[in-house]
Amino acid sequence: MRICVYPGSFDPITNGHLDIIDRASKISDKLIVAVLVNSSKNPLFTLEERVRLLKCTLKDKPNVEIGSFSGLLVDFMKEKNATAIIKGLRAVSDFEYELQMALLNKNLAPDIETLFMMTNINYSFLSSSAVKELARNGGKIDGLVPECIKDEVIRKFNLGV
Numbered sequence: 001m002r003i004c005v006y007p008g009s010f011d012p013i014t015n016g017h018l019d020i021i022d023r024a025s026k027i028s029d030k031l032i033v034a035v036l037v038n039s040s041k042n043p044l045f046t047l048e049e050r051v052r053l054l055k056c057t058l059k060d061k062p063n064v065e066i067g068s069f070s071g072l073l074v075d076f077m078k079e080k081n082a083t084a085i086i087k088g089l090r091a092v093s094d095f096e097y098e099l100q101m102a103l104l105n106k107n108l109a110p111d112i113e114t115l116f117m118m119t120n121i122n123y124s125f126l127s128s129s130a131v132k133e134l135a136r137n138g139g140k141i142d143g144l145v146p147e148c149i150k151d152e153v154i155r156k157f158n159l160g161v
């Protein structure tokens, strides 16, 4: 059984993430979307909120599971018997950081592979940070995040949290 892990902060999930999840789930028996608990990026959404938004988005995908982890990704992978890390690449600018991560993870766990998927061209400009920036300033986020999370993202800023 091929278990793959798609790790990230998902603060919040975007349609770019969702595209990678859809494609990665096709080449996995089981895909675990793994939310990093203590991101150094100081997430806007709490872990519970990020997981709830993922659950609403992914509820109809039978071989996709949601998990969360703190500490090293490779330790989470071993705990779950997962063999491949899935990463999305949007542009050359993502590459240097992702190469470093992939090599560090390879050094820590030689049996675990990192697989890169090129982003769908329609989402190559998209990031969670961009979504937050738009929502904070009253810009439209239609088509950028899954429909079922849109209102919660907008509400977060309206409440001034």
Ligand code: PNS
Binding pocket: 007, 008, 009, 010, 036, 039, 041, 071, 072, 073, 074, 101, 104, 105
């Ligand atoms: O969505 P993000 O914030 O770009 O995701 C980054 C993530 C969670 C994939 C990365 O920060 C990560 O794997 N962190 C866990 C710590 C770890 O294992 N680091 C790599 C070896 S030092």
